[in-house]
Amino acid sequence: MNAIEIRNLSKSFRGMYAVDNLNMTVPVGAIYGFIGENGSGKSTTEKLICGHLVPDGGEIKLFGRDYTDAGVRVRVGALIENAGCFPGSSVYQNLMMQAINLNLENPDEEIRRVLKIVRMEDSAKIKFKSCSLGMKQRIGIAMALLGNPTLIVLDEPINGLDADGMRIMREVLVDITSNYGCTVVISSHVLGELEKIATHYGIVRGGKMIAEMTAEELETSCRTYVALQAKDMSRTKAILSTKYSRVEEDEAGYIRVYDKVIPEDIVNYLYSNDILISEIKTDKIGLEEYYINLMNGGNSCAPTRRSHFSSKNKEE
Numbered sequence: 001m002n003a004i005e006i007r008n009l010s011k012s013f014r015g016m017y018a019v020d021n022l023n024m025t026v027p028v029g030a031i032y033g034f035i036g037e038n039g040s041g042k043s044t045t046e047k048l049i050c051g052h053l054v055p056d057g058g059e060i061k062l063f064g065r066d067y068t069d070a071g072v073r074v075r076v077g078a079l080i081e082n083a084g085c086f087p088g089s090s091v092y093q094n095l096m097m098q099a100i101n102l103n104l105e106n107p108d109e110e111i112r113r114v115l116k117i118v119r120m121e122d123s124a125k126i127k128f129k130s131c132s133l134g135m136k137q138r139i140g141i142a143m144a145l146l147g148n149p150t151l152i153v154l155d156e157p158i159n160g161l162d163a164d165g166m167r168i169m170r171e172v173l174v175d176i177t178s179n180y181g182c183t184v185v186i187s188s189h190v191l192g193e194l195e196k197i198a199t200h201y202g203i204v205r206g207g208k209m210i211a212e213m214t215a216e217e218l219e220t221s222c223r224t225y226v227a228l229q230a231k232d233m234s235r236t237k238a239i240l241s242t243k244y245s246r247v248e249e250d251e252a253g254y255i256r257v258y259d260k261v262i263p264e265d266i267v268n269y270l271y272s273n274d275i276l277i278s279e280i281k282t283d284k285i286g287l288e289e290y291y292i293n294l295m296n297g298g299n300s301c302a303p304t305r306r307s308h309f310s311s312k313n314k315e316e
């Protein structure tokens with residue numbers, strides 16, 4: 001079962017497509033990192049999922065049902081742009097206003113529940129305007145969690161957070177998925193942080209999904225490489241290229257071999273060609289480098305480009 005399945009979704013503003021035939025698949029239980037440069041259509045896609053905008057065309061299914069289905073809409077919580085809180089009101093009062101809007105049966109109990117999830121059970125009385133940025137972002141997540149949704153859609157909730165704010169946010173998001181059975185879509189430009197928690201990624205460009213992959217696929221298919229330095233770099237590179245298929249020089253002055261190979265084989269091979277290595281190490285491509293490569297049309301880590309996850313996921 002997928003939490004979200006989008007096919008050929010489009011949305012234009014004044015004749016310009018913000019979302020252009022976009023496909024997206026988010027399995028239940030995922031933390032789906034939604035990535036793309038400014039103006040690529042992330043927020044618009046999220047607004048369409050949440051019913052804040054009406055699409056020009058295409059299909060959005062949430063938990064197997066059309067996204068307009070009232071039974072499924074109540075399962076979706078969102079934090080898009082900002083939480084829309086009143087600065088002079090307390091954290092509790094702000095949540096109460098939202099709980100009343102949502103017509104929740106036991107608002108006090110529900111507010112206590114979500115404050116606990118976002119690690120703010122002791123901050124209920126603080127005025128919103130006195131909260132740190134990290135707290136404000138977590139209040140937004142608490143808002144999204146009111147009513148116990150099974151899918152939450154978060155637009156850039158980790159921008160601008162300090163190290164501690166990031167750490168708490170990571171814990172909260174992992175907790176929401178692992179212990180509260182919620183699926184999370186999170187757009188972000190903070191790729192180094194995103195890759196610590198995301199289980200799936202979707203990369204959007206010009207309103208189209210250009211790659212979707214699981215964190216494992218990213219890890220196994222393209223991330224590990226052997227990096228080395230030798231005296232005559234161009235000859236070393238030429239020799240390596242006769243045996244290995246993915247040999248490149250990086251900006252830091254290392255030759256990288258992306259083939260699945262143990263460093264000892266490379267050392268032996270170069271030694272047999274009279275080349276002595278001055279340094280050799282194994283390293284990994286981070287999400288950020290992968291993303292930049294993809295945006296630049298590079299193929300140094302042969303991404304798994306596809307528009308949706310495996311059919312196995314879909315049939316579950």
Ligand SMILES: Nc1ncnc2c1ncn2[C@@H]1O[C@H](COP(=O)(O)OP(=O)(O)OP(=O)(O)O)[C@@H](O)[C@H]1O
Pocket residue numbers: 013014017018036037038039040041042043044045
């Ligand atoms: N309400 C609107 N009216 C007109 N154009 C819009 C509107 N909303 C979005 N757009 C345009 O649609 C495109 C996609 O915008 P969107 O906000 O979805 O991108 P984004 O990926 O979220 O960008 P960012 O990383 O800056 O948040 C942009 O060109 C934007 O200017």
Ligand SMILES: [Mg+2]
Pocket residue numbers: 042043044155
């Ligand atoms: Mg945006």
